[in-house]
Amino acid sequence: MFNIFGKKPTPKEQQREIDRNLRKIGRDIERDRRELEREEKKLELEIKKLAKEGNREGCAVLAKQLVQLRKQKTRTYAANSKVQSIGVQNKAMGANIKLGEAMSTAAKTMSDMNKIMKPEQVAADMRAFGQASMKMDMTEEMVNDTLDDMLNESGDEEETDKIVTQVLDEIGIEISGKMAGAPSAVREKVGEGSKSRLMTDDEIEKQLAQLRSS
Template sequence: MNIFAKKTDPKDALRASKREMANATRGIEREIGALQLEEKKLLAEIKRTAKTGNEAATKILARQLIRLRQQISNLQGSRAQMRGIATHTQAMYANTSVAAGMKGASKAMGAMNKQMEPAKQLKIMQDFQKQSAQMDMTSEMMSDAIDGALDDDNAEEETEDLTNQVLDEIGVDISSQLSSAPKGRIAGKNAQSAESSDVDELEKRLAALRG
């Protein structure tokens, strides 16, 4: 036994087997065809002999025809067997291919099972849940902070609007009071007293607003 001989591939072996069986089947079919042609000739000879009235020769030819037809039947059986063997061989190769595929799938599944250790996968899931919960909490805190900032901005805007409104009202009063105040050096003292009273009035109004 040659230990260095190349291992035969099942696919190559199947191809070689099919080729051999196809050649054998064609040989059988050629033999059947030749015997069938001989059968036709023998039938014609039997008819001619029978017409001559030679009974003994006719019986001999009839026995030859029986043996010839038996040979044809045997060859037809052999041809059917060859076809059955070819079908069986093809089925065996298909089963071998399925087995090889299952073997490869088993190896792949085994490798994946080794990588997917239950304890390791459980830890990964727990870490994912932890990080996901932390992310949700962070997002919620950021959302609350943004909402609070927006609320503060709105409150500040409302306060500023109210302040501007009050200052506008005060400004109108101041303008009206300043327009009616005396002008020049002679009215300086009166203007100072008027300004003082205006300041007092403004302080009273602001105090009232604060209260």
């Protein structure tokens, strides 16, 4: 079986061809049954006519023909039902073919994705990324600890004082004011210490005499 292009038809094309043939058979059966029904009516009228004429033998012959005709008409119903059943099966087969094609496409797609993605490689890359990230975190922590140690050991008190002053300024005037007013007693002690360290008149005279003699 080949199509008009001389190629073997696909399952889908075969399914459509079977469906067309089944519809044609169904139409032919319907046409035959309508013809049988017309013949049935003619025989019934003929039998009635012969019965009125009293032709018993003729009525018997036509009656047998009528019985055979009705049996044939019954067969057409059975045949048409069978054709319809085959049509339903053909449609179901067509649906299965489509489903099979869809599954085949899905399987091919997943296979292609697996080839591209390579799950083993992806898993290995993820593990490598996790290890590299952990190593980077550890390295950053070590660098920060080293910098903190270097800064703490620098002994730059002047820079530390500047930082403390800047922080106190950022905190606010209220705290700065409190700190400025708090050590009043200390200043008084410092003042007293300063007075105790002043030179006496005799000491001043001695230093002046040494300067003149020199």
